[in-house]
Amino acid sequence: MELIQSQKGKDLLLSGGYRYRKARTNTDGSVSWRCAETACRGRVKVSLENVVVNVTRQSHAPDPAKNEAKKSVSNMKWRAADTLEKPRQLIQGSTRGINLEASVHLPSYNASQRTVERIRQRGEVSCPNPGSVADINIPVALQVTSRNLNFLSWDSGQNDPHRIFMFGTK
Incomplete structure (x- = not known):
């Protein structure tokens, strides 16, 4: 079970080869997650201690390769916001060690480079002009x-x- 960020900055849960998006926080403090595939009605309920309490059956096969690619892209975006690495180093570092099945689901190099540049432009803060x-x-x-x-x-x-x-x- 692992949490990553979606393209819009929301939490996604990776568990058992499936990807879930947060549905709601229940009154008992547990969190309900819904399958990220639009036609699927699969759900997972996770307790406060991060233990899976209930799993509803999925209507599709798991795709761990796609989840690995999503995790790699999420890592790349996090590093783009927090480090000063060059885009080429950042992209290569984020995709290093990824298996062949997952590499099919990765965005192209040019798209990844544009994503890094876009994230860094959003995070730009005007540099202070020191007086002394x-x-x-x-x-x-x-x-x-x-x-x-x-x-x-x-x-x-x-x-x-x-x-x-x-x-x-x-």
Whole structure:
């Protein structure tokens, strides 16, 4: 049993080769999930302890390969929002190790690249314009290279009126 994000940012449950979307939260705190296939009436009820309580029979065969592809795409979108990897590295890292049956269900490389760019454009925040050197704040993600080597070698500190940054790698 595993949770991933849908294309619209909603939770999807992967269980037993089937994909479910959240139907409702019950009064006892358990959650009812409905099969993501439109014509199917299959359901799963999950208790507060993440234990499957009740399963209604599906009207179709499980498709674990499609679920693996969806999980890979969800991982790619999460990494696009949270990391500064290049799109090529991000797509290859998200699809590495995926089996041949699941790779058929993946979007094309160009579509994946556009998705990464679209997610990053939505997340763009205007960069602050510091008034002095003391106001400069370098995010942790920009202090290391793509190979996880320190790029910010030294910082004299925000309290130093003549603040100095030293950038470089070994």
